Amino acid sequence: MLTDYWYIACPSAGLLRRPLAAQVLSHKLVLFRTEDGTPAALEDRCAHRGMPLAGGRVSEGTVQCPYHGWCYDKSGKAVHVPAVPGGRSCLPDASVPAFRCVEQDGYVWVCVGSEPVHERPLSFAHLGEPGWTSFRMYNRFEAPVESCLENFLDCPHATFVHRHWFRTPTEREVRCTVRALDDGAVAEYFDEPREKSAVWALLAPSRAEMQHTDRYIAPSTTRVDYRFAEDKHYIITSSCTPVNERLTDVYTVITFRYKFWGRLVRLFFEPLSRRIIAQDVETLRQQHLNIDRHENRPFRIIEQDVLLPHIRRWRTSLANGRQPETKTDPYDVRIVI
Template sequence: MSPLDARHPPGWYILCTARALGRKPLAVQAAGRHWAVFRSASGAVSAVEDRCLHRGMALSAGKVCGEHLQCPYHGWAYGGDGRVRIVPAMKGDGHDWVSTALPSLECRELDGYVFARIGEPAGPPHRFKHLGEPGWTSFHMATRFQAGVDACVENFLDCPHATFVHRGWFRTPTAKPVRCTVTTLADGAQAEFFDEPREKSVVWWLLSPRRGEMRHVDRFISPHTTEVEYEFPNGLHYVITSSCTPITATKTQVHTVISFRSWRGLGPLVRAFFEPLSRHIIQQDVRMLDAQQANLARHPGRPFASTPADVLGGHIQAWRRFARGEGEPVAAGQVQHVDLVL
């Protein structure tokens, strides 16, 4: 079993983008540990703890030599499994001299990212919906939050906060009733919203038709992925997928892919204003969650109060506790109706 901080549920976590790995190793922090991620001469991607067993030098400061990662201090070389392969000052296989191996992670390269298996996840990495499909345009964002995964995931799937944090940009208070249907899934839960107001919003003024129904579904995929999907009858379709990698208990790296299908040939034009707008909005969340975490540190251990308007909050917490081996989530197929005011 790969090393795991008990606070972080088992899963496939993104360590970095695939193109960030060149000929040099990369220093990455995830799940409370520091890792040296490298691509060997054969193209295999590996991650080992960023610490030479000899005198503790950072392996990420070394270099890749064929299939091995070489420490810059005394040249000890490691395989992707963390075993010592070469001790230059001694003859023979390095493992003959040092039987201890560094902690290492199984890695997979998918959708332009390097995923690492931490713990014993239930299934394969979650793929980014519609990424690379014909007719779809996508762009990527990497965002650092000074907040834990729980706070990030709930924020991404929380409609009421948008009327205040993103007021005028994404949503504006209208005091209109909105219906919501929450459905439990085999790997999480989803919320579908009906009769949402779209007026007085820069995002919807630019990116949606003035008339017609909007299908909006928010999904939590355990233990650390969110999907927000908007679809219109004229073919416009937006999907925002975010994968959260815990750095520490109170720091998270979020990799987001936004994919959209627009009118034929207009994808690059839509992206030209959609991407900077998205980056502006997510930075509003960064500032709010950073401030929230700073205040939580001033009041440690205080409980939260919730209402039915936190439509996915309880399900997120139950699934993340279950992933850590605590309790059970609600069985799949359960449906709950909630009335909101947005």
């Protein structure tokens, strides 16, 4: 379990005056805002009788249990017990576990481990910068985090799952170069076909030069980047939160620059993106239902599953407390799309 990393627990806008239940890496959490508005995360289990604190309320920057009213501060210490007379000095010595929690890029992030490897969560590229438009999507996948990461960086599935929406099969051979990076791996694609699909009709109507990279950032982020001549640029970043071994919450931020027409493009781009990710949600649901029916037989991995071996290598190494070897030479893979 990669516990020492930041994961999104909820969007900032979802955490207002009431406590909120969240789940990260099987930890049941209660999130709430302290008096200065900063978020806090505690285990969602009252130290008194085990009641979920998320069903309570926020009182003077503490979270109050709905059963007997015990209040906990951001460190998880019980700071008010209504039934006990005599003020603070007479309080029982009780607390619930507290987790590190920060707010960044419009999300509340938590680390359920002891010490986060990175001081801050990874930023979403160009989010909020002048000239850039963005929108966000949230999807719950009934699949483990690795399957989501693989799917988001998998080119060949697009001609099947997203046929005509994203890619239409051309049976053309495409080259991609794969490089190991200090924080993951990247695949750069060359000479990709772009005809006859809704996405390309909208994003790249001309035959403009295109640079496309798919990047895996360990442990649980993917970034797909399309850059065209005339200053057009699209970045799709998906930050995956493992809810438990079978569920993943995926927070996708799409940032793009499209000259003066960013807002207009968004009108079409957003519903199109939602439609495409819904197809992936359904595909992964079916995939894992079927894997369960067949008792977890191993996958076959081929060279054209370009970044999948990197994702697995990184996640296995980090889970064993090691950084994987990244001093490998770039290599080419040929794929028919």
